[in-house]
Amino acid sequence: MASEHVDVLVVGAGLAGIGSACQVRERMPGSSVAILEARGAIGGTWDVHRYPGVRSDSDMYTLGYSFRPWSRPEVIAEGAAIREYILDTARERGVDGLVRFHHRVVAAAWDSATTRWTVTIEHGADTVTMTCGFLFSCAGIFQTERGHTPDFPGMERFAGEIVHPQQWPESLDWTGKRVAVVGSGATAVTLVPALAEKAAHVTMVQRSPGYVVAVGSRDPIADLLRKVLPGRVAYPVLRWKNALFALSFFRLARRRPELVRRIIRWGVRRQLPAGYPVDKHFKPAYDPWTQRVCFAADGDLFRALRSGRASVVTDHIDTFTERGLAMASGEHVDADLVVTATGPSVVPFGGIALTVDGARVDYADTVTYKGMMLSGVPNLAIGIGYTNASWTLKIDLTARYVCRLLAHMRDRGLRQVTPLAPGPEVPLAPFVDFGSTYVRRGIASMPRQGAVTPWRLPQNYARDVALLGRGPVDDAGVRFR
Numbered sequence: 272m273a274s275e276h277v278d279v280l281v282v283g284a285g286l287a288g289i290g291s292a293c294q295v296r297e298r299m300p301g302s303s304v305a306i307l308e309a310r311g312a313i314g315g316t317w318d319v320h321r322y323p324g325v326r327s328d329s330d331m332y333t334l335g336y337s338f339r340p341w342s343r344p345e346v347i348a349e350g351a352a353i354r355e356y357i358l359d360t361a362r363e364r365g366v367d368g369l370v371r372f373h374h375r376v377v378a379a380a381w382d383s384a385t386t387r388w389t390v391t392i393e394h395g396a397d398t399v400t401m402t403c404g405f406l407f408s409c410a411g412i413f414q415t416e417r418g419h420t421p422d423f424p425g426m427e428r429f430a431g432e433i434v435h436p437q438q439w440p441e442s443l444d445w446t447g448k449r450v451a452v453v454g455s456g457a458t459a460v461t462l463v464p465a466l467a468e469k470a471a472h473v474t475m476v477q478r479s480p481g482y483v484v485a486v487g488s489r490d491p492i493a494d495l496l497r498k499v500l501p502g503r504v505a506y507p508v509l510r511w512k513n514a515l516f517a518l519s520f521f522r523l524a525r526r527r528p529e530l531v532r533r534i535i536r537w538g539v540r541r542q543l544p545a546g547y548p549v550d551k552h553f554k555p556a557y558d559p560w561t562q563r564v565c566f567a568a569d570g571d572l573f574r575a576l577r578s579g580r581a582s583v584v585t586d587h588i589d590t591f592t593e594r595g596l597a598m599a600s601g602e603h604v605d606a607d608l609v610v611t612a613t614g615p616s617v618v619p620f621g622g623i624a625l626t627v628d629g630a631r632v633d634y635a636d637t638v639t640y641k642g643m644m645l646s647g648v649p650n651l652a653i654g655i656g657y658t659n660a661s662w663t664l665k666i667d668l669t670a671r672y673v674c675r676l677l678a679h680m681r682d683r684g685l686r687q688v689t690p691l692a693p694g695p696e697v698p699l700a701p702f703v704d705f706g707s708t709y710v711r712r713g714i715a716s717m718p719r720q721g722a723v724t725p726w727r728l729p730q731n732y733a734r735d736v737a738l739l740g741r742g743p744v745d746d747a748g749v750r751f752r
């Protein structure tokens with residue numbers, strides 16, 4: 272039996288897949304589109320993560336889609352509200368009906384003779400195939416089934432419960448318990464104050480400090496603009512305001528790290544009582560924005576620390592004991608529940624095995640083209656967001672670019688577009704210049720970037736607006752057929 276064929280096949284029904292499918296539907300109305308989703312739900316990250324306090328740390332004017340204003344008053348939103356926003360968008364745009372749940376793409380093979388991808392899909396116990404003219408991979412970079420838990424010595428001895436935030440049991444009750452949260456990333460920073468509301472005590476156990484900045488969950492400028500301007504005007508203004516602010520903060524951090532260190536430290540000092548060992552727990556060894564900066568909505572982490580319901584221990588875990596964690600310094604953290612907020616497992620591009628005309632593609636051997644296609648791989652786009660700004664800013668631009676590219680090909684009768692690798696004179700660098708532990712764990716299997724446009728991944732929204740939003744789709748970096 273012939274495989275079903277669509278013009279554009281989107282992999283993943285998360286924030287990126289749903290947003291991209293909406294744009295393809297709207298901008299390429301004659302094209303057939305399907306979305307393959309491994310799980311049984313829409314929302315990706317925002318459906319998987321259900322731990323207490325789960326929320327964005329980006330503002331929702333930039334994490335929301337350009338084409339559908341975020342209309343709620345809070346700018347830092349809870350996970351459930353983001354999930355609802357993605358679902359509502361899918362329903363409103365008629366894209367929910369395009370999703371085929373429990374369809375995991377395991378392989379995709381490009382054939383230049385037929386100018387088609389043949390996609391191999393696991394669907395329950397069955398393996399099925401589909402073909403498509405263009406493959407748009409919006410599979411994220413995290414494994415959705417389980418997070419990353421290092422092998423701490425003695426874990427098996429611990430008499431209490433060990434939970435990873437990514438698999439938070441719905442029935443878990445931590446009321447009156449002593450909780451240790453291992454980690455210092457965004458998840459730990461949101462979990463600690465949320466758990467502290469009911470726990471006897473929460474200890475954030477971190478190997479080394481990270482940057483934490485208190486931000487308001489409401490934005491007074493946004494409240495004002497939304498009052499005086501219609502939503503369709505206020506939203507893009509706020510989106511640009513916040514995108515440019517984030518970009519300026521990032522660039523300042525890269526150019527004047529000492530100054531930004533001092534500003535962040537000043538902010539932390541103001542939040543904590545006199546005499547608090549700020550440098551011990553909140554002075555990282557790395558420069559700001561060489562790893563992601565964490566945000567505490569309305570300073571909730573600091574409030575929990577001030578109240579005495581939470582505390583921080585900065586030390587190496589020597590071993591788990593029956594009663595908690597023995598630290599290298601000799602200190603013991605008593606715990607009934609240990610939460611390993613030790614990050615996600617990274618699986619680039621949904622773990623899909625690619626071949627082009629029979630030859631296997633190793634992602635690590637490819638070079639990104641404009642941060643959204645891969646050298647030598649025809650008719651494939653990857654929806655991957657920024658590390659230094661909201662994911663969706665890049666996804667929106669990528670989807671728009673894909674639509675312009677598809678329209679260009681349709682109008683000229685072209686069937687294949689292949690990004691070229693740069694010449695040997697162009698130095699190559701890792702995919703992202705970012706030191707977060709989960710990025711370091713996955714970087715070896717990621718493509719590389721070139722030092723010059725169009726192979727450079729600038730991580731710069733303003734530049735990408737010019738490059739992806741308005742730049743030519745037929746530059747010298749691609750070959751059409």
Ligand SMILES: Cc1cc2nc3c(=O)[nH]c(=O)nc-3n(C[C@H](O)[C@H](O)[C@H](O)COP(=O)(O)OP(=O)(O)OC[C@H]3O[C@@H](n4cnc5c(N)ncnc54)[C@H](O)[C@@H]3O)c2cc1C
Pocket residue numbers: 282283284285286287288307308309310314315316317320325326327328329330334374375376377409410411412413415457458615620621622623654656660661662663
């Ligand atoms: C707790 C948490 C908080 C975050 N907060 C922010 C934030 O504030 N700002 C920000 O910019 N980013 C944040 N991020 C990053 C976040 O991942 C992105 O914002 C965004 O949600 C990613 O969307 P996505 O659709 O690209 O990927 P995902 O949300 O991971 O969705 C990918 C989807 O693809 C499916 N899939 C994967 N592989 C396959 C396959 N082979 N076949 C079929 N389907 C497949 C998955 O099941 C999943 O549903 C956060 C991440 C986490 C974990």
